[in-house]
Amino acid sequence: xxxxxxxxxxxxxxxVALGLxxxxxxxxxxxxxxxxxxxxxxxxxxxxxGANPSVEMRWPAYLRGVLAFSAVSVLxxxxxxxxxxxxxxxLGFVSIDPDQAFNTAASFVANTNWQSYYGEQAMGHVVxxxxxxxxxxxxxxxxIAVAVALVRGFARSRTGELGNFWADLVRGVVxxxxxxxxxxxxxxVACGAIQNFSGIHEVGQFTGGAQxxxxxxxxxxxxxxxxxxxxxGYFNANSAHPFENPNGLSNLFEVYxxxxxxxxxxxxxxxxxxxxxxxxxxxxxxxxxxxxFTGLMMWTExxxxxxxFELAGGALEGKETRFGISASAIFSVATTLxxxxxxxxxxxxxxxxxxxxxLLGMQLGEIAPGGVGSGLYGMLIMAIIAVFIAGLMVGxxxxxxxxxxxxxxxxxxxxxxxxxxxxxxCFTALAMALPTPVHSMTNxxxxxxxxxxxxxxxxxxxxxxxFAGLNADTQWFNTTIGIAMLLGRFLPMVFxxxxxxxxxxxxxxxxxxxxxRTEKPLFTGLLVGTIVIVTGLTYFxxxxxxxxxxxxxx
Numbered sequence: 338x339x340x341x342x343x344x345x346x347x348x349x350x351x352x353v354a355l356g357l358x359x360x361x362x363x364x365x366x367x368x369x370x371x372x373x374x375x376x377x378x379x380x381x382x383x384x385x386x387g388a389n390p391s392v393e394m395r396w397p398a399y400l401r402g403v404l405a406f407s408a409v410s411v412l413x414x415x416x417x418x419x420x421x422x423x424x425x426x427x428l429g430f431v432s433i434d435p436d437q438a439f440n441t442a443a444s445f446v447a448n449t450n451w452q453s454y455y456g457e458q459a460m461g462h463v464v465x466x467x468x469x470x471x472x473x474x475x476x477x478x479x480x481i482a483v484a485v486a487l488v489r490g491f492a493r494s495r496t497g498e499l500g501n502f503w504a505d506l507v508r509g510v511v512x513x514x515x516x517x518x519x520x521x522x523x524x525x526v527a528c529g530a531i532q533n534f535s536g537i538h539e540v541g542q543f544t545g546g547a548q549x550x551x552x553x554x555x556x557x558x559x560x561x562x563x564x565x566x567x568x569x570g571y572f573n574a575n576s577a578h579p580f581e582n583p584n585g586l587s588n589l590f591e592v593y594x595x596x597x598x599x600x601x602x603x604x605x606x607x608x609x610x611x612x613x614x615x616x617x618x619x620x621x622x623x624x625x626x627x628x629x630f631t632g633l634m635m636w637t638e639x640x641x642x643x644x645x646f647e648l649a650g651g652a653l654e655g656k657e658t659r660f661g662i663s664a665s666a667i668f669s670v671a672t673t674l675x676x677x678x679x680x681x682x683x684x685x686x687x688x689x690x691x692x693x694x695x696l697l698g699m700q701l702g703e704i705a706p707g708g709v710g711s712g713l714y715g716m717l718i719m720a721i722i723a724v725f726i727a728g729l730m731v732g733x734x735x736x737x738x739x740x741x742x743x744x745x746x747x748x749x750x751x752x753x754x755x756x757x758x759x760x761x762x763c764f765t766a767l768a769m770a771l772p773t774p775v776h777s778m779t780n781x782x783x784x785x786x787x788x789x790x791x792x793x794x795x796x797x798x799x800x801x802x803x804f805a806g807l808n809a810d811t812q813w814f815n816t817t818i819g820i821a822m823l824l825g826r827f828l829p830m831v832f833x834x835x836x837x838x839x840x841x842x843x844x845x846x847x848x849x850x851x852x853x854r855t856e857k858p859l860f861t862g863l864l865v866g867t868i869v870i871v872t873g874l875t876y877f878x879x880x881x882x883x884x885x886x887x888x889x890x891x
Contacts, residue, residue: 344663363604369512370485379507390504395497396838402502414442417468427461440815445472447826450569450678450801453810457572470558477565478509480710487714490837491738492610497842521560529583530556563594566708568678568801576681577657592671599706602713614856621861626705634666637690655686673698676708678801685804689888699798700876714833721750723867739845749836756828758875760797760821765790777808787883797825
């Protein structure tokens with residue numbers, strides 16, 4: 338079987354698995370967030386944190402809950418790393434330096450999981466399981482909660498109430514993420530992923546000494562790392578490591594975990610607003626972009642020019658031979674079109690155009706299908722921009738799902754789409770202009786610039802993957818990327834929740850003959866075009882200096 342055919346069959350199997358999960362999971366999540374019942378374990382949690390889950394919140398109160406919980410999480414994870422050397426189960430590792438501890442705390446709380454350290458050489462069992470794995474759950478639940486709040490803004494009228502943040506947070510963890518993770522961890526263990534709390538082992542004798550490996554609760558962390566679109570690996574090689582991702586079956590299962598909740602949330606959206614067709618329109622947009630990017634990535638990685646590429650059958654440098662080009666291409670697109678920093682190959686070793694596809698996937702806003710929650714609310718923001726543009730074309734006030742998109746709403750949407758590009762481009766410009774940061778680049782020219790651009794794109798978009806050639810473990814990068822991750826995560830949430838509150842206060846307008854039919858394929862095409870044009874106009878100059886220049890010079 339040819340590698341290309343194998344890749345196509347893997348993609349088809351993935352589509353079938355996602356299709357079978359779409360309806361039951363989407364409907365289940367809609368029931369979870371509309372239920373008025375509280376389970377006993379949830380009541381215990383509410384009592385422990387002093388929250389009343391039955392009290393509805395307006396958007397400022399909902400936002401305060403998000404920010405307060407996230408701030409406490411950053412502080413807790415920072416302190417846990419700073420005292421690691423005194424904790425049991427630390428495997429002899431010392432406490433983490435202040436700048437790296439801040440970077441890691443910001444990273445995992447912001448659902449970014451950027452790692453400027455070697456996991457197996459820095460973090461003990463307590464920090465890995467009690468700190469990082471816990472944040473994998475709750476940061477994902479925060480993203481889903483904000484998306485649900487925006488959906489309620491479309492579904493409700495004449496009220497500013499968006500639900501209860503604490504109830505949404507707890508339900509996301511207890512009813513959605515935990516059950517799926519338990520089943521998923523068992524699947525990964527059956528595939529060969531490790532799950533233990535063993536210490537460091539010496540394996541064999543090699544030139545220069547024995548090789549050391551440490552065990553850990555890898556399967557349980559791996560499953561929530563993918564399911565919650567987090568991405569932080571237990572080992573530095575991440576999902577290219579056989580302890581995390583043993584074989585082709587586990588690799589395909591991990592890609593499934595990355596995509597299943599973000600895609601299914603479109604049905605949750607359609608069910609909640611009372612129109613499944615609206616959910617299908619958003620789904621169609623996501624699937625179109627995802628398939629195009631996957632096809633382009635496979636083409637550019639197989640079509641490399643030169644004797645080395647032709648002899649190897651494609652761009653195999655930086656690819657794990659257990660997976661090859663096809664599985665690596667599918668995985669890399671899935672991670673960069675979501676907020677998942679997991680990798681099963683070195684993105685820095687992709688062809689020039691392949692690295693550009695990864696970059697562009699993040700720069701779109703990671704909305705196809707995007708991170709858990711963040712992908713849906715990012716796509717809905719772009720839908721509002723699309724109906725606004727359509728309204729300008731025909732000279733009428735734009736409407737979406739029965740809500741008028743007026744001056745206030747479009748300002749919130751515009752601020753949302755401007756925040757992340759501003760962070761990416763400003764930090765990249767500073768890093769290239771100052772004398773010290775560029776010393777971290779191991780490559781010069783276009784590829785070196787791409788390393789810097791990729792780092793801040795990944796951080797501000799809460800992705801977490803990296804071009805491996807950049808030494809990011811410096812005070813400058815730990816601090817600035819940490820700031821970019823926090824601002825890139827929580828500033829957009831401010832505008833999303835403000836928009837949700839504004840929509841919920843409106844009185845629905847009746848549909849007329851002039852209303853744009855947003856459930857039709859025509860709108861899906863308009864939405865795809867809007868996303869590509871907005872992103873292209875914003876990032877094209879930077880992309881031209883990096884991956885495009887590198888690809889054309891190859």
